[in-house]
Amino acid sequence: KTAEEDVEQEEDPQVPQEEEQEAENTVANFDLNDLRERIEGDIITPEDGPAFVEAAVIWNGDWKIRSSPMAIVQVRCTEDVQKSILYAKENKIGIAFRCGGHSMKGLSTSVGGMVIDLGKYMRKVEVDPEKRLVKFQGGCRIKDIDAEATKYDLCTVLGAVGNAGAGGLVSGGGLGHFTRKEGLSVDNVISAEVVCARGLLHNISSDSEPDLFWAIRGGQSNFGCIVSFTMRLFDCPKQILAGMILY
Ligand SMILES: Cc1cc2nc3c(=O)[nH]c(=O)nc-3n(C[C@H](O)[C@H](O)[C@H](O)COP(=O)(O)OP(=O)(O)OC[C@H]3O[C@@H](n4cnc5c(N)ncnc54)[C@H](O)[C@@H]3O)c2cc1C
Incomplete structure (x- = not known):
């Protein structure tokens, strides 16, 4: 593609941008049970209601940041991290790693992606x-x-x-x-x-x-x-x- 075509595509409202595509990700599109069975940690999704709301909270210095990932994987060990990364890669899901959730720019969360959260269990x-x-x-x-x-x-x-x-x-x-x-x-x-x-x-x-x-x-x-x-x-x-x- 030429640079001009790239610009045209960016401006075309019919073409969903990356964030919009991610936002369309829902748990229903992916078989998370496949990953759930392979890891020791927990997977929390919007279907878990208040538990998801609690798990999605970040230290939000900027109220405009939306923390609404498709899933939060609370990993327990290195193997969980490896399996989660490979699952996200195979399924083309964007990932964000989280530790203390204090990123003021919201870099440890996403809209429609997968949060790989080390902050709950990996604190040895x-x-x-x-x-x-x-x-x-x-x-x-x-x-x-x-x-x-x-x-x-x-x-x-x-x-x-x-x-x-x-x-x-x-x-x-x-x-x-x-x-x-x-x-x-x-x-x-x-x-x-x-x-x-x-x-x-x-x-x-x-x-x-x-x-x-x-x-x-x-x-x-x-x-x-x-x-x-x-x-x-x-x-x-x-x-x-x-x-x-x-x-
Ligand atoms: C109240 C407050 C006080 C602060 N005080 C200080 C201070 O005294 N000194 C200072 O230097 N900074 C300070 N900061 C800034 C802070 O260090 C950064 O915001 C830092 O990124 C927070 O780390 P976190 O793990 O809590 O954040 P998170 O939001 O969990 O992560 C921040 C970034 O690091 C990445 N990340 C986290 N863990 C991992 C990991 N294990 N592997 C790979 N990537 C990872 C995330 O993906 C994200 O991009 C402060 C921030 C706040 C909000």
């Missing part, structure tokens, strides 16, 4: 105080990680609000109380596990698939679903002196 945190590392799943909130790490008087660079999701915050850069001393969250990520579009799991670090490792540290959901992060820990100060300088 493992601290290795000897190696001073924390490994946490891609659905963790900031407060989940802080709570475990501070048991050992350790911490890392995360956000200032405990309810924000580490999935979006860390993969988006991450500014926290310790940023001036220790850098951004992404500067403290040692490795990650990512499921990409083919459904394969990649263990990535600066030594293994360094391009992908570079890309996910800032690229959020654009390169795959980050099912776990491993971050460096440092001593958590017992006292913090804070104040405001006005001039």
Whole structure:
């Protein structure tokens, strides 16, 4: 097609645009039972009424954002993420990954697509105080990680609000109380596990698939679903002196 034909098509009201096509997706068009039988997690659809309304809620900084996906898959494990991605791909359903749902632009939801939500079940945190590392799943909130790490008087660079999701915050850069001393969250990520579009799991670090490792540290959901992060820990100060300088 020529560029002119492309423009004509964009302006033709008869041609449904991508979002409209997605909006036409309904549960009735897809056999979600097929996926339901294959995963450990839950699938919630508009047919579930109030449970769906509750599951679709996002931290909505902009009231214009519509959160009305066709289905919300609350995954429990990496295999669930892999199977959900492959199902969506086979059926040409747009996907959005969700952790804490704090994207102010509504990037973790959609109209008519599938939300793959790690934030309900994938919140496991493992601290290795000897190696001073924390490994946490891609659905963790900031407060989940802080709570475990501070048991050992350790911490890392995360956000200032405990309810924000580490999935979006860390993969988006991450500014926290310790940023001036220790850098951004992404500067403290040692490795990650990512499921990409083919459904394969990649263990990535600066030594293994360094391009992908570079890309996910800032690229959020654009390169795959980050099912776990491993971050460096440092001593958590017992006292913090804070104040405001006005001039
Ligand atoms: C009240 C509030 C306080 C905040 N405070 C801070 C702060 O102190 N420091 C700071 O740096 N930022 C802060 N932010 C910004 C926040 O970091 C971003 O909005 C971030 O994207 C939220 O992450 P989330 O997981 O909660 O959001 P979500 O809406 O779940 O996800 C945001 C984006 O990340 C993607 N994503 C989420 N999880 C994954 C995953 N596991 N794998 C791949 N992609 C994923 C989503 O698809 C989406 O594109 C704050 C935001 C709010 C609303």
